[in-house]
Structures are given as structure tokens and as C-alpha cells.
Amino acid sequence: MIKRSFFGLVKPKLQYEIIDEAPAEPISISASKQILLLIDQFPDSAGNDLFKTGDEVRRGQKIAMADDAPAYLLSSQSGQISKISEFVGMLGKKYMAVTIDVKPDAKRDVKSDAVRAVDESFKKACQAPSLDNAAKYLAGLPGKPDFSVFSDPEKPVKAIVVCGVDNDLLTTTNQYVVKNNIIAIKTGIDLICKISGISHAIMVVPQHLEQVAGSSGAIVKTVDSEYPSAHPELIVQHILASDDGKSMSESGIAFFSAEAVSAIGAAYNTGIPPLEKIVTVITKDGNKRLVSAPIGTPLQDILSEFNETLNEGDRVVFGGPMTGTSVFSTDYPVLPDTDTIIIQDKSQITERDDIACINCGECVRVCPANIQINQLIRFLEAGQYEEAADQWDLFSCIECGFCSYVCESRIPIFQHIKLAKHTLESMKAAEEINA
Amino acid sequence: MHSTLKLTVSHAPFWHNGSSISSKSRNILLAGLLAVIPGCLQYGIAAVGVVTLSIASAIIWELVINFISRRPVSVGDGNAALIGMMFAMMLPATTPWWAVVTGTFFAVVIGKEIFGGIGANPFNPAVLAMTIVMVSWGYLFDFNAALLNYQFDFNAVYPLVLSKSFGASAVDSFALTDLLMGKQIGGIGSTFGIGLILGGVYLMLRGYIRWEISISFLAGVFAAAMGFNFFNPELYAGPGFHLLTGYTLIGAFFLATEDSSSPVNFIPMLAYGLLGGVLTVLIRNTGVHIDGVLYAILIINLVNPIIDKIRPKALGKGV
Ligand code: SF4
Ligand code: SF4
Numbered sequence: 199m200i201k202r203s204f205f206g207l208v209k210p211k212l213q214y215e216i217i218d219e220a221p222a223e224p225i226s227i228s229a230s231k232q233i234l235l236l237i238d239q240f241p242d243s244a245g246n247d248l249f250k251t252g253d254e255v256r257r258g259q260k261i262a263m264a265d266d267a268p269a270y271l272l273s274s275q276s277g278q279i280s281k282i283s284e285f286v287g288m289l290g291k292k293y294m295a296v297t298i299d300v301k302p303d304a305k306r307d308v309k310s311d312a313v314r315a316v317d318e319s320f321k322k323a324c325q326a327p328s329l330d331n332a333a334k335y336l337a338g339l340p341g342k343p344d345f346s347v348f349s350d351p352e353k354p355v356k357a358i359v360v361c362g363v364d365n366d367l368l369t370t371t372n373q374y375v376v377k378n379n380i381i382a383i384k385t386g387i388d389l390i391c392k393i394s395g396i397s398h399a400i401m402v403v404p405q406h407l408e409q410v411a412g413s414s415g416a417i418v419k420t421v422d423s424e425y426p427s428a429h430p431e432l433i434v435q436h437i438l439a440s441d442d443g444k445s446m447s448e449s450g451i452a453f454f455s456a457e458a459v460s461a462i463g464a465a466y467n468t469g470i471p472p473l474e475k476i477v478t479v480i481t482k483d484g485n486k487r488l489v490s491a492p493i494g495t496p497l498q499d500i501l502s503e504f505n506e507t508l509n510e511g512d513r514v515v516f517g518g519p520m521t522g523t524s525v526f527s528t529d530y531p532v533l534p535d536t537d538t539i540i541i542q543d544k545s546q547i548t549e550r551d552d553i554a555c556i557n558c559g560e561c562v563r564v565c566p567a568n569i570q571i572n573q574l575i576r577f578l579e580a581g582q583y584e585e586a587a588d589q590w591d592l593f594s595c596i597e598c599g600f601c602s603y604v605c606e607s608r609i610p611i612f613q614h615i616k617l618a619k620h621t622l623e624s625m626k627a628a629e630e631i632n633a
Numbered sequence: 634m635h636s637t638l639k640l641t642v643s644h645a646p647f648w649h650n651g652s653s654i655s656s657k658s659r660n661i662l663l664a665g666l667l668a669v670i671p672g673c674l675q676y677g678i679a680a681v682g683v684v685t686l687s688i689a690s691a692i693i694w695e696l697v698i699n700f701i702s703r704r705p706v707s708v709g710d711g712n713a714a715l716i717g718m719m720f721a722m723m724l725p726a727t728t729p730w731w732a733v734v735t736g737t738f739f740a741v742v743i744g745k746e747i748f749g750g751i752g753a754n755p756f757n758p759a760v761l762a763m764t765i766v767m768v769s770w771g772y773l774f775d776f777n778a779a780l781l782n783y784q785f786d787f788n789a790v791y792p793l794v795l796s797k798s799f800g801a802s803a804v805d806s807f808a809l810t811d812l813l814m815g816k817q818i819g820g821i822g823s824t825f826g827i828g829l830i831l832g833g834v835y836l837m838l839r840g841y842i843r844w845e846i847s848i849s850f851l852a853g854v855f856a857a858a859m860g861f862n863f864f865n866p867e868l869y870a871g872p873g874f875h876l877l878t879g880y881t882l883i884g885a886f887f888l889a890t891e892d893s894s895s896p897v898n899f900i901p902m903l904a905y906g907l908l909g910g911v912l913t914v915l916i917r918n919t920g921v922h923i924d925g926v927l928y929a930i931l932i933i934n935l936v937n938p939i940i941d942k943i944r945p946k947a948l949g950k951g952v
Contacts, residue, residue, distance in 0.1 A: 557895075
């Protein structure tokens with residue numbers, strides 16, 4: 199954990215992780231017995247009639263609530279569905295949790311099994327790649343590519359931005375892919391440009407990868423290594439706005455992570471969607487290692503690979519230290535957007551507090567969105583969310599978590615912000631339904 | 634997904650830089666000691682008594698309020714102790730015990746707790762209390778009379794009184810280096826200039842006080858005193874004198890920088906400090922009061938919410 203520096207005259211800085219010259223190969227981990235897939239549930243997609251317990255699934259097969267559901271995952275293993283249940287995540291978000299028992303023989307020979315078993319319909323789609331079949335088959339790839347931006351009629355997409363930067367501290371997944379797989383990224387970029395008809399592709403990388411990124415064929419932009427400058431919203435504001443002016447931030451931009459782009463390229467080229475996710479794992483002793491694990495691999499398997507034992511009160515974070523989510527069970531799986539897993543010992547956890555804001559101003563100094571958090575937090579703590587949104591710029595927040603990191607009163611500011619936004623949004627949604 | 638192992642689940646971020654209110658209070662208390670200890674050496678055991686009584690009674694008042702309002706005990710954050718020490722630093726060593734205890738009551742209870750506790754006070758609690766006791770029992774804080782029984786090897790007249798009554802020429806006898814070394818009478822922790830400056834610089838470097846406020850406060854005092862001195866050097870003392878006498882240094886480093894009653898944005902901090910500095914000299918030179926620091930700080934505390942409205946636009950708003 200990065201502590202407050204001794205000198206506090208200038209505003210605190212947090213640096214993104216920079217991958218060193220020759221990154222070690224990721225450690226391959228396979229799911230030992232089961233994989234678990236968490237699939238977004240939408241209010242109108244309740245009830246699942248496509249799958250039931252006992253069904254056989256093949257590697258690469260799409261697991262969805264309904265045939266045309268926008269959210270789905272691809273099973274990374276062949277096996278048999280052993281359980282379907284509901285899982286409730288942050289702020290009451292619901293998921294369908296599908297447990298798949300990995301078939302023993304599938305484990306032994308993943309490669310040939312995969313080739314044999316992959317969904318024939320996707321193979322057919324590979325003949326004629328299009329946005330439609332990308333959205334239909336590839337949204338479950340590692341890196342979680344989001345094709346829905348292309349279908350927003352209000353905001354026609356003008357540019358494709360490939361993020362070779364990682365969106366949180368400690369994470370090195372995207373940098374690793376840029377360093378090792380630039381050819382695949384190039385293939386992916388070409389493909390996305392072709393199927394979307396958009397030729398304006400930009401690749402955003404940390405400074406030290408500028409050279410490497412050059413061979414992707416896209417326009418290369420760099421961001422500095424200070425958190426949170428690699429945040430998509432800030433990339434739009436600071437990096438893209440500078441040459442295209444305002445028009446850029448107002449039109450649609452399709453963001454893809456470097457990992458997703460290389461996976462899209464590989465999927466279309468080979469007909470087999472890659473389903474191994476590259477994850478940066480940080481163990482209790484602070485060591486960082488890259489891991490390649492099939493999507494759905496439960497935390498337990500990763501822990502045993504590193505001989506980590508969890509004790510009462512420890513914390514496991516999926517995602518980076520600033521924006522991740524802590525999980526409550528060792529069954530929790532690697533998902534397409536799990537870039538980082540942090541295992542924290544109980545002693546490394548700083549307790550939050552319920553002291554009022556002392557107006558020290560640290561948060562205001564670090565906020566990239568220029569929000570007056572010292573005022574905002576007073577309204578949030580009082581539950582006056584509307585005032586917070588109208589007068590104190592609640593919705594300008596880009597959710598970087600920096601304010602909570604520096605707060606001297608140790609107020610969980612970020613949590614208050616998330617809760618306020620969620621409450622207002624669900625109120626708005628309810629009004630729309632009633633209207 | 635059930636298991637017997639209970640993991641800690643909480644909201645992001647999962648890191649914290651380790652700062653806390655208590656470490657901040659601790660550091661400010663330590664920095665303050667740089668001025669308090671020399672003060673105690675100068676005024677002897679009486680000063681020690683005033684300081685310890687002030688800190689102790691401030692903590693007790695806060696405990697009492699915690700108890701009455703059935704809120705969790707909050708003295709652990711060190712803020713009450715800090716208020717007590719700030720208050721004592723301004724007092725003459727001869728202050729009677731009842732004035733100290735009443736003063737900390739005003740500071741902690743009226744100045745802070747009735748506004749809602751830490752972070753909610755619109756005025757610096759210690760300054761507010763000091764002003765109240767000064768207005769109520771002015772004779773206690775006439776430094777010349779109060780410290781009459783002490784024998785000093787320097788001119789034992791409160792410098793600001795001299796300059797006020799007899800003009801700038803009367804204070805020529807004070808060499809600036811003597812003032813800096815605390816060879817002047819005044820509050821227990823307000824006269825040892827070197828200690829205050831060292832403490833202030835330490836706090837600024839470590840980020841426990843906002844340097845913008847301290848520096849601009851001093852700049853305000855300097856500029857205003859310079860202006861007065863320029864137009865009438867006979868009547869008005871120079872900037873060096875104003876910077877090193879009265880409560881200027883303690884005001885700039887310890888009082889104006891109190892978190893809750895000061896702004897947090899860059900330009901407002903500069904404006905706030907500058908205004909405080911200028912007002913200080915204005916009150917000293919043209920007002921009826923001997924020292925202007927306390928009133929100046931109360932006034933800038935008052936306008937703080939308005940000044941702090943000058944702020945950068947939030948992301949995505951009115952670009
Ligand atoms: S999370 Fe905090 S620091 Fe980050 S943008 Fe939002 S308010 Fe600002
Ligand atoms: S960092 Fe925390 S205590 Fe300081 S002003 Fe911000 S919210 Fe208040």
C-alpha cells in the first residue's frame with residue numbers, strides 16, 4: 199500500500215504500475231473442478247429457459263438468459279451444468295450464477311477438445327465478420343468488449359480507442375498484451391475498423407510503450423503514469439479533445455481494452471474464441487504475478503496455485519485497489535473484466551470511520567473532476583442526494599476513488615457517491631416507468 | 634456460494650494513505666511546543682500551569698459534551714487538546730485558572746460543539762474564545778499590567794501598545810532579532826518567533842497546514858505595513874515589527890489555518906490569507922484595538938464560505 203509521503207506540500211501522486219522490460223510469462227492456471235459464470239441479469243430477462251441443470255456444455259458455447267440477451271458469457275470449459283442460482287452483487291445488482299462441472303477428459307486435452315466442440319455457428323460467422331455477430335458471440339471475451347456503443351443512434355461512433363493502459367493501480371494486464379501481442383492487436387484493430395466502417399482508430403498507451411504501439415497501425419497517444427489519467431473519461435477530456443476539439447467528446451467513442459482487441463482478432467482468425475483471462479495477482483506479501491486463467495476459474499484455484507491461505511477478516515479484491523470490488527467467497531470467479539486480484543491480509547486493511555469531514559481539503563486537491571467534495575460529502579451524509587447532484591456536481595464524478603484514499607477523516611466518500619448515484623438513477627428509472 | 638470463512642467486505646478503494654485526524658493533531662501539537670516550551674522557560678511554572686490546565690479543561694469539556702449528547706467519545710482525535718493548547722498559547726502566563734477554564738468552555742462548547750463538532754465550526758474555536766474572554770475581562774489581558782511582576786532583561790512593554798500610543802519611533806528600541814528570539818512580552822506561545830516559524834514551516838512542508846494561507850497571511854501583513862510605513866514612517870512601524878509582534882506569527886501558522894473555518898481552493902486560500910493579513914495591520918494602525926489578528930481572523934472566517942465559492946468548474950460542466 200502506498201502511504202502518504204512524509205512531505206505533503208504538493209498534492210499526493212499515485213503512479214500506475216509499469217511493466218518492466220521482459221515481463222515474465224503468465225502462470226497458467228486451470229480450473230480444477232468447476233467453473234462459475236456470473237451473467238448479468240436484467241429486470242426483464244428473469245427466468246431462464248435456455249439452460250437447466252444437467253445440460254452438457256462445450257467450450258466456447260454461449261451461456262445466456264435468452265437467445266438475444268445482450269449479456270452472456272462463453273463457457274471456457276466443456277462440462278455439465280450442475281447448478282443455476284441467483285447471485286446478488288454490489289448495490290443489489292443481480293446475476294445468474296451458472297456452475298459448470300468440468301469434465302475430466304476435457305481437462306486433459308483442452309486444445310483438441312476445443313477445436314472439436316466449438317460452436318459451429320460461430321465458425322460460420324467467422325466467414326463474414328460483422329458487428330452483429332461480434333455482438334452476438336464475442337461480448338464474453340477476455341477484456342469484455344462492448345459492442346453496444348455502435349447501436350446508439352444518438353451518438354454515432356466516430357472513433358475507436360484501444361486502451362493499452364490499465365485502468366487501476368497495480369494492474370499490468372493491458373500493458374502485457376501490448377508488449378507481447380501487438381500483432382494480434384493490429385489484426386483486431388483492422389477487423390473492428392472493417393466491420394464497423396470506422397477508420398479512425400487511436401491507441402492509448404503509457405509512454406514507455408509508445409514505440410511498440412506504433413506498429414499497431416493506429417494513431418498512438420500516450421498518457422502519463424499518474425493515477426487516474428488513464429481513466430477513459432479523462433482520456434476523452436485531455437487527450438482526444440486536444441486535437442478534435444469538442445466534437446470528439448460529444449460524439450460516441452468506442453473504447454476497447456487492448457486485451458479485448460487482441461482476443462477479437464484471434465477469435466475471427468482461428469474460429470476459436472480465446473477464453474483465457476490475463477490477471478495480475480497480488481499476494482499478501484505484495485508480490486505481483488501475471489496469471490492466465492480460463493474465465494470462470496474460482497478464486498480458490500488461484501489461491502492454491504500460490505499457496506495462499508485466507509484467514510478470518512482478510513480481504514480479496516477483484517479489480518484494482520482504487521476501484522475494485524471485494525468478494526465474500528472463495529468461489530467467486532475470474533470474469534472477462536477481472537484484470538486484477540488482490541489478496542490483503544487483515545493487518546493491511548485501514549478501517550473506515552464515521553467522523554465528520556474536517557474540511558482539510560485533501561480530497562479537493564486530488565479530485566480529477568474538480569468536485570468540491572468537502573461540501574458534497576455533507577449533503578451525501580445527510581442523504582440529500584438531489585441537492586448534491588444539482589449544486590455540488592455529483593454526476594461529474596468519474597469514480598476514481600482518489601478522494602476516499604486521501605480522506606483524513608477516513609470517510610468512505612466513494613461509497614457515499616456510488617450509493618447516491620445509484621439511488622438517484624433508480625428513482626429516475628422508477629419515474630420513467632410510472633410516467 | 635456459502636462458506637464459513639468470513640472475509641472482510643467493503644467498498645473501494647482498498648487502500649488508504651494512512652493519514653488521520655489524530656496524527657494531524659499530534660503534529661500540530663508538537664510544532665506548537667516549539668513556541669510553548671520557550672514561553673514556559675520565560676514565564677516559569679505559572680505558564681506551565683496555564684498550558685496544562687487549558688489543554689486538560691478543553692479535553693474535559695469535550696468529554697462532557699460527548700456524554701451529554703450521547704455521542705461517541707471524540708477526544709481521541711486530539712482536536713480538543715489542540716484547541717486547548719492554541720488557546721493557552723495566546724494567554725498571558727498570569728491568567729487566573731477560572732479564566733482559563735471559562736475560555737476553554739467557550740472554545741470547545743460554544744466554538745465547536747454546538748455547531749456540530751469537528752469540521753462544522755465556522756470560526757476558529759480558540760480565536761473565538763480568546764475574543765470573548767478579552768472583551769469580557771479586558772484587564773486580564775493587558776500584557777503590561779499582567780506581567781508587571783516579572784523581571785526581564787529586555788524592554789518589558791507590550792510592543793504593540795508602544796507603537797499604538799507613541800508611534801513608530803517608540804519601538805525603535807526593539808531590535809528585530811530580539812523580537813524573533815522572543816525578547817518581548819506577550820502570550821505564552823506567541824512571542825518566540827523562531828519557534829513559531831520553525832513549527833509553521835514544518836507543518837507546511839508536511840502538508841498539515843495549507844501553506845497558501847500562511848504565506849499569503851504574512852504577505853498581507855507585510856504589504857499593508859509597508860504601505861502604512863511608506864506614507865508615514867513617523868507614525869507607523871515597519872513590516873518587520875508587525876510580522877514579529879502580537880499574534881501575527883501564531884495567527885498565520887496556527888490560527889488562520891484551522892481546517893474547518895478556512896477555504897480549500899487555491900485562489901480562495903490566497904485571498905483569505907491576504908485579507909487576514911491586511912485587516913490585521915489595518916486594525917492595529919487605525920482601529921481602537923491594540924492587536925488586530927484575532928478580529929481579522931474572525932472576519933476572514935466569516936467570509937470564508939463566500940470566498941470559497943471561487944472554484945474551478947467541475948468536469949463536464951460549462952467547458
Ligand atoms: S471518486 Fe472522488 S476524487 Fe474521483 S472523481 Fe469522484 S469525487 Fe473526484
Ligand atoms: S479529505 Fe475527507 S476530511 Fe478532508 S475535506 Fe475531504 S472529505 Fe473532508
